[in-house]
Every structure is written in C-alpha cells, then in structure tokens.
Amino acid sequence: MNPYVPQLASIDQIRDEVAGERPIKTFQLSFQDENPQNTFKFNPGQCVMVSVLGEGECMFAVSSSPTEKGYIEVSVMKLGKVTSVLHQCEPGDILGVRGPYGNGFDVEGWKGKNIVTIGGGIGQPPLRSLIRYILAHRKEYGKLDIIYGARTSHDLSYKQEFFRLEDSDDADVHLSIDAPEEGWTRFVGFVPDNLLEVAPSPKNAIAVTCGPPIMIHYVIQNLLKLGFEEDQIFTTLEMRMKCGIGKCGRCNIGSVYVCKDGPVFSYQQLKNMKGER
Amino acid sequence: MEEMIIRKEKFHDLVERALKEYTVVAPVDNEGVVLFRRIATPSELTLEFSNTKIPAKSILFQQTETLFTFSQRESVTIDVPEDSEKVLLLGIRPCDAQSLAVLDHVFAGELEDPYVKKRENTVLIGLSCLAPEINCFCTSVGGSPFSAEYTDIQLTDIGENYYIEAKTDKGKKVLDGMSDLFRPATEEDTEKKKELEKKALDAMKRRMDTDDIVDRLENMFESSYWRKIALKCLGCAACTYACPTCHCFDMLDESAVARGARVRVWDSCMYPEYTRQASGYNPRPERMNRIRNRVYHKFNYYPKNWDIIACVGCGRCISVCPVNIDIIDVINRTCEAEP
Numbered sequence: 194m195n196p197y198v199p200q201l202a203s204i205d206q207i208r209d210e211v212a213g214e215r216p217i218k219t220f221q222l223s224f225q226d227e228n229p230q231n232t233f234k235f236n237p238g239q240c241v242m243v244s245v246l247g248e249g250e251c252m253f254a255v256s257s258s259p260t261e262k263g264y265i266e267v268s269v270m271k272l273g274k275v276t277s278v279l280h281q282c283e284p285g286d287i288l289g290v291r292g293p294y295g296n297g298f299d300v301e302g303w304k305g306k307n308i309v310t311i312g313g314g315i316g317q318p319p320l321r322s323l324i325r326y327i328l329a330h331r332k333e334y335g336k337l338d339i340i341y342g343a344r345t346s347h348d349l350s351y352k353q354e355f356f357r358l359e360d361s362d363d364a365d366v367h368l369s370i371d372a373p374e375e376g377w378t379r380f381v382g383f384v385p386d387n388l389l390e391v392a393p394s395p396k397n398a399i400a401v402t403c404g405p406p407i408m409i410h411y412v413i414q415n416l417l418k419l420g421f422e423e424d425q426i427f428t429t430l431e432m433r434m435k436c437g438i439g440k441c442g443r444c445n446i447g448s449v450y451v452c453k454d455g456p457v458f459s460y461q462q463l464k465n466m467k468g469e470r
Numbered sequence: 471m472e473e474m475i476i477r478k479e480k481f482h483d484l485v486e487r488a489l490k491e492y493t494v495v496a497p498v499d500n501e502g503v504v505l506f507r508r509i510a511t512p513s514e515l516t517l518e519f520s521n522t523k524i525p526a527k528s529i530l531f532q533q534t535e536t537l538f539t540f541s542q543r544e545s546v547t548i549d550v551p552e553d554s555e556k557v558l559l560l561g562i563r564p565c566d567a568q569s570l571a572v573l574d575h576v577f578a579g580e581l582e583d584p585y586v587k588k589r590e591n592t593v594l595i596g597l598s599c600l601a602p603e604i605n606c607f608c609t610s611v612g613g614s615p616f617s618a619e620y621t622d623i624q625l626t627d628i629g630e631n632y633y634i635e636a637k638t639d640k641g642k643k644v645l646d647g648m649s650d651l652f653r654p655a656t657e658e659d660t661e662k663k664k665e666l667e668k669k670a671l672d673a674m675k676r677r678m679d680t681d682d683i684v685d686r687l688e689n690m691f692e693s694s695y696w697r698k699i700a701l702k703c704l705g706c707a708a709c710t711y712a713c714p715t716c717h718c719f720d721m722l723d724e725s726a727v728a729r730g731a732r733v734r735v736w737d738s739c740m741y742p743e744y745t746r747q748a749s750g751y752n753p754r755p756e757r758m759n760r761i762r763n764r765v766y767h768k769f770n771y772y773p774k775n776w777d778i779i780a781c782v783g784c785g786r787c788i789s790v791c792p793v794n795i796d797i798i799d800v801i802n803r804t805c806e807a808e809p
Contacts, residue, residue, distance in 0.1 A: 195550050196581040197537045197721065197732065244732075246540045247725035273748030287546040406751075433747050435721050438581045441737070442718035443745050445763075446753075448771035467691050469745075469753040469763070 196438055199244045199289025200233075201225040204282055205264060210350035211343075217315060217350050218280055219256060219268045222290060235259050236297030237322035238429055238457045242437045243267060244289030245282070249275045252434045252452070255293065256318035258325035265290070268318040268350060294437045295456045298323050298401065298427065307335035309393045311412050313384045313404025314343050317350055319429050319456075320403055328363055338393050342369035342384040346377055367391045385411035388419075395420040401427045406470075413460055426460035430470065446470045474652035475631045475659055482512035484651055485560070488644060492558035492593070495529050497522055506559070517561055517627065520603045521784060525714030526566040527573060529559055530588045532734075537584070537721065539731045553584060557592040558644065565608045565784040567596050567620035569714030575776040576717055593640050596621030600666055602674045605785030607798055610678035613783055615670040616663075628662045678798045679805065680769070680779060686804050687770040691762070695807035699765075699800055700758035702793045707738035709787035709795070715768065715780045718744070739764055765800060 202222040211217040222243075224230040235241075235255055244250045251273075257266035271280040282288070300323070308327060310320040320341075327334045339358070343349045349368065359366045369380035369387040380387045385408065393400070400421055402412045409428050416426050432444035432451045439453035447468030449455070458466070476484065488494055489510075496515035498507040504519040506529055524533075538550045570589065577583035599606070599615035608614060618624035622641030626633040633655060636642045645652075710716040720737035724730055737744055740760050746752040754760050772780035781797070788796050 194582075195537060195584055197734070198548060198550050201546055201548070246542060246546065246732075247723050247730045249723050250721065250732075276748065287542070289548070431747070432753065433745050435719070435737075439579075440576055440583055440717065441720070442739060442767075443737075445767075445771065447766070448774040467688075468766075469759050 197291070197436070199242065199250075199291040200229045202265075202288050202290045204284050204286050204288065207282070207284060210268060210352075211270075211348050213347065215270055215272065216280065217268055217270045219266055219350070220279070220282075220288075221257075221264050221266050222288060223264045224290070225287070230263065233265070233293070235265075235293035237300055237326045238297035238319050239293035239295050240437070240452075240456060241265065241267065241290050241292035241294070242434075243269075243279070244291075245275055245278045246287075246289055248278045250289070250435070251275045251279075252294070252437055254319035254322065254429065254456070256321045258322050258329055260326060260329035268315070268321075270315045292437065294452055296454070298429075298457055300326055303399050304333045305335065305397075307337070307393070307396075307398040309338040309340065309398055309400040311340045311384060311388055311400060311402040311404075311416075313341070313408040314348065315350075316402075316404030316408070317341055320401060321351055321354075323401060324364070331363055335397065337364040338367065338391060339364050340367045340369075340384065340388055340391055342371070342380075342387055344371045346370050346374055365391075383411070384408050385415045388412055388415050392419060395422070395425060399425055399427065401429075403429045416460075423461040423464065424459050427457055428460070428463065429456045430458065431456065432470075472635060473655040473660070474634045474636075475628075475655050476634050476652050477631055478627075480651050481517075481632060484645075484648060485509075485512035485515065487648060488558050492556045492644070494558045494560055496560040506561075515561065517597060517625075519561075520599075520601065521563050521565075521786070523786075524712065525569060525784065525786065526559060526562045527569055527714050527717075529557065530570065530592060531573065531577070531585050531717065531719075533736045535584070535734045537732045537734050539729070541729045543728050553587055553591075555591060557588070558595065559592050560595040561597045561625075562594050562621065563599055563784070564596060564615060564617040564620070565606075565613055565782040566714050567594055568608070568613050568617070568782045569784075570594075571620050572715045572772075572776075572778055572780050572782065573717055575778065593623070593644055594621040595623045595625060595641075595644075598624065598626040598667070598670070600627060600670055602670060603785060603789070605676065605788040605796075605798075606674060606783060607676045607678050607785060608783035609671065609674050610676075610680055610798075611779050611781050611783045615674065616667040626663050626666070628659060628666060631659070633659055633663050676785075676798055678781075678783070679802050683769045683779070683801065683804075684773045687766060690804060690807055691766075693807050695804065696762040696765075697758045699795070700756070700761045702795055703740075703757050703761050704793055705740050705742075705757050705760070706792060707740040708790045708792065709797075710738040710740055710764070711736060712786035712790045714782055714784055714786070715772075739767070765797075769801065 206221040253267040435441040439450040444451040577585040768780040
C-alpha cells in the first residue's frame, strides 16, 4: 500500500476560534469509509497530513482526543498556501487525511502523575488533545494544571471550552493575555511569567509545553527554576514536512527526524540533539 | 552456471531475449551524454562509457513520479497507479548498485515507499569499471571498481568477451534457457579478469579519509570550517541531483478542473525553500547551514541511523560542481579544521 495515499474525509463542522489577520479555525473531519473510521487510532500529540486535493498537504497535530469516536479535529491557522485554501472550505467538502504520524505523548506512562500543560497561541492544539484525553480518563491522572496564553483575549482558541473548565473541579485553568484589556480579570503577561505565578510543584509531575520557540525557551528555563528535572519536561516540535514518514529529508534535527522520531521530545533529549531547529 | 563467458557479438542476443520478458533500461549515448533509458532494441545501448550523468537511482526513485491521481466530479475518487513492471537495469556501475543498498534503508520500513516494490521487480546487471574516472573514490567508502556485491548479474569486459556471473536467483532466472550463448569461464579468463581488476584499482588515484568520520564530524558542528566551505557554494543544487544517494523529495499537486495528480519530484536540501516554514521561519537559513547539513547527512547522520555512509564515491558531485567544491577535500580537511 502506497503510504502517500490519503483516506477521504469530509468536513462535518467548522468552528471559528480566532478572527483577524491570522485566523484559526477548527475542522471536524470524519472518514468516508467505515474502515478507517473505526481503525484510525492515535495518541494525543500525534499528527496527521491533511490534503486539499489540487492544492497540497500540511501536517497538523490532532486537536481532539482519541476518546472522541467517529471524528478527528485539527485546528489550523491561516498562514500559507494550503491553510489559506483550507480556510475557504465549507462543511461537506472532502479532504484527504493520512497518518497518524509521530510518537505522541506517553499517556500510558504518565498515568498517576500530575500534569501541567503550558501552551501559547497556535501551540495549544496538541495540548488540547492531551487535556481532553485526561479529562476522559480523569481518575487515572493526578492534578491537571492548564496554563495557556495568547497575545489578546481574541487570540485564545477554545475559549468557551476553557472558561467552562475554569468552573469545574477537573482542572485548574490559568489563562493569560500579553497586555491589559478591559474586563480581563485573569493573568496579564507572558506565558512563562504566568507559569512562575502558578508555580506548579514538580513533585510527581510532568510538564508539557508547546508554542512559539521563544516561549518554549523561557518556559523550559522557568520549569527548571521551579525544580522540574529535564526528563519531566516535554515539548512538541514543528518543522516543514512533506512525507511525514522520515523519507523526504527536510524535518531533521541532526540525525533525528521530527516527523517520525518526534514530534514529542523530552528536554533531556532535546538538549543533546545537535542540529538546526 | 555461475561464471560464464559470452562473446561480445552475442550479447545483443541476450538483450533481445531479455526484452521479451523484461522492460530493459540501459545506458544510452545521447550525443555524448550517457543516461539510463528504456530501450526497444539492443542496438540502442552502449556499454562503452565511464558512468551515466544521472545515477541509476532515477529508475527506481524517479525525478518526477505520480503518486496518485484524483477526480472531483460527482464524488471524490483517488486512483493509485499499479506498478508491477519487471525491469532489467543493465549496465549499472558498482557505485550506483551500492547506492541502492544505501537508499533501501530510508525507503523501506513499516511505511514502505513505492521504491521498494520497484526495487523488488528490478534485476540489476552490473558492469565492472575498467578505468575509473579522475574523481572516482569508491574504494574509500566500501566499494570497488569490480565489486559485484549489490548486483544480481555482473558483467566484466575482458576484451573480446564479457565475463558474466549470475549471483542471485533473480539473476539466474534472467539467464535461464540462454545457455547456448555462453561457455564456462576458463582459468585464463579468470586470470584476465583479475589482471584488469588490479589495473582498475591501481588507476583509482583519489582517496577520501573516512576513518572515524562520524566522530570527527560529531565534534565540529559549530566550527567556522563550514562557513569557509560555504563561501564558494552557489547553492545551485547540482551536487544533489547528480548524487546517487540523495533522496530528498517534494510532493505537489498538479490540477486541472476537477481532476489532478499528486506528484513527487526530487528536491534538494541546498535550496532555502526546502526547510522554510509557512511562518517565514527557516531553521537552515544560510548556505552554511545547508551545506553542513548535506555533509552531515551523508557522513554523520546516515551512518548513525543506518550504520552505512551515504556516499558511494562516484565523484559525480565533484565533476558537476560549477565552483569546484570537492567532497573528498571537504572531508579530508576536517582533520585540520578547528573544532
């Protein structure tokens, strides 16, 4: 079977997450054939290649949880050629999907641990998958801290979802925006500062971060300050990708291919990886 | 029937018969440029050449290849081309044959590239090198001008005859029923072949120092050496197109109204667009990053991942480089470079 051939999937639903110059939309997709519909198994943190036939393909982290059956979701920022066309798509349109690719988060190994997710901007989708997975297996994990920020309140994705979660006992949600806004009573400042403010305990904890490279850099520094060990810190990386399966060459950091060996790496691994990123 | 002799004038009969069973791809001289081409008659091929301009990988990993076609009329459908063609790849040099063994690692695996099926359906008839070219250095990277390690059948030009060895079952099958074309090799023939091999080895003048190359590179990633090497480079990517082990590719859609194809084309790590992300961010923004990545991919990353150097010493990249960047020099001088 040619691994580059996608399964056909239809867009069931499109939700506007963020408006403006760089809008973000969440696409809910379901496979047309019954077989992949039932057999498409993935881990939070894994990625899929989404095709707009005639335009091309892009790699996205799945933003829904594998516990949600019958569909997958991807959240997409309009940025390049394919994502721009994707943003013009409508419910009922047919896309191609292949995957899942990469390692994903070690949700099995993290059972019983406290989980801290630290996300910024469009880095939140893989973390949302993890969060929703934990919520669906709530008793199997310890405390869940969700730290998530964006430039303005209008740039926060999944806003209603996290507002609702603020009122529940299932998670502690710590949202932030970069600059003050009227009516915003939550944290104002950058995500790494919010992390220091929340100051989660490293005891029996795993911290997972995804966002702009500069944010990840300071988040990791602050996690170390808080006493997290290098092997308690995880991040998920992004690179330009074409094949998604370690053959086309471009997503390597040294001898490591982000598409198949990652995209999830511990800080311990990351620190020892030589190469451009 | 292992080591046989075929008279040169009978070799066309062999190809003629093979053409009934196989698609034969062989070196063809196009006004001085020798390239692998499908042939319809034996008279089209030449076995008098040093090496093909474009390596043999182009037959199994085509420069442009349709991965699937699609139609978007009433419903959306995808069609995947069937590939069951039996190919006889004739006249492949030992370096190019070794390059396929290198490429096998990256294209095989759980998610198998279409290359793998093509490879299974292809029989390799190798051609020993009597006179290595000025930039050849296969003996530095595990090869040899007479190596038959990676071919199914090996041909050696020993004057009026070809010395022919069918080494694998795949190879033997091609020659099944052709015994009337051969006679067994005599001691004299074997001696002749050995002599020619020694001559070819003596003619191999250039040597790349690959001792501890993985470790040597490991410690000089940040060296200013790469910046110096990159000063000369034009970024034209000719080296990657001529390279038998370069496997980078791009995938793009060609479309007309309501139908189209996803096409795979060779790409090059020497181009800035290769790694540039939609945000504009590029992890390898400078030529230095790209040339260093190319050298590391072949002599550090690939050996680390697959335990094999991704260079077969064909010398093509040296010959085609418009500014004389010489990979042998680049590697040899890493010994003197500051870490």
